[in-house]
Amino acid sequence: MNTNFLSLTLELLVGFFALLVMTKFLGKNQITQLTPFDFISALVLGELVGNAIYDKEIGLPYVLYAIFIWGLLIYTIEMITQKARKSRPWLEGIPSVIISNGKIQYEELRKNKLDLDQLLHLLRDRGVFSVREVEYGVLETDGGVNVLRKQHLDYPQNRDLNISKKQTSLPVLLVLDGEINGAGLNQLGKQKSWLNDELLKRGIPGPSAVLYAEWQEGEGWEIQTYSNGGDIS
Numbered sequence: 371m372n373t374n375f376l377s378l379t380l381e382l383l384v385g386f387f388a389l390l391v392m393t394k395f396l397g398k399n400q401i402t403q404l405t406p407f408d409f410i411s412a413l414v415l416g417e418l419v420g421n422a423i424y425d426k427e428i429g430l431p432y433v434l435y436a437i438f439i440w441g442l443l444i445y446t447i448e449m450i451t452q453k454a455r456k457s458r459p460w461l462e463g464i465p466s467v468i469i470s471n472g473k474i475q476y477e478e479l480r481k482n483k484l485d486l487d488q489l490l491h492l493l494r495d496r497g498v499f500s501v502r503e504v505e506y507g508v509l510e511t512d513g514g515v516n517v518l519r520k521q522h523l524d525y526p527q528n529r530d531l532n533i534s535k536k537q538t539s540l541p542v543l544l545v546l547d548g549e550i551n552g553a554g555l556n557q558l559g560k561q562k563s564w565l566n567d568e569l570l571k572r573g574i575p576g577p578s579a580v581l582y583a584e585w586q587e588g589e590g591w592e593i594q595t596y597s598n599g600g601d602i603s
Contacts, residue, residue: 490543493515
């Protein structure tokens with residue numbers, strides 16, 4: 371029993387430090403710029419090491435061998451992408467413009483299997499709480515979104531211009547992907563009939579034609595439809 375514990379401890383220590391050395395050798399992009407290929411590599415490597423450590427028939431040499439071979443494969447792929455530019459779209463992916471000129475690019479979202487809820491979450495991660503703030507949005511190969519704010523919302527900051535503080539409010543989401551957000555209507559104390567009337571005033575037949583619609587105190591409406599991807603105030 372004691373021998374088994376000692377053997378497991380030794381394998382864990384060696385596996386841990388071997389992975390640490392390999393990570394340092396392969397570079398920081400394995401952590402900070404996780405592409406789909408890097409993600410799969412990390413999963414497979416974890417499985418190889420885990421199985422090697424906990425399988426009684428596999429000893430320490432197999433742990434090191436698995437780490438070495440898989441690390442060599444990853445290193446080879448990294449060298450290929452550095453030397454052969456044409457291989458990068460296949461192995462690393464390419465960024466996608468999912469918001470252009472302030473308009474959500476619905477087809478790009480579909481191609482990248484990204485729904486609107488996920489898009490809004492990614493924007494909030496960047497400190498953007500409304501689509502109306504974004505001029506361009508780029509979905510990077512690591513799954514994150516980088517945004518270029520609209521000119522009047524970008525730097526310099528208000529404090530740089532000595533602009534007095536005013537009350538701000540969060541936008542209220544009312545329609546997302548053709549479906550009414552009941553919680554948003556309740557927040558405003560409005561009924562579905564009010565929403566339908568507001569859409570009709572703008573020449574929109576109903577919520578099913580709307581890709582994204584929000585209302586914000588002091589700013590009014592931001593509505594984007596499936597047909598033109600345009601904003602309607």
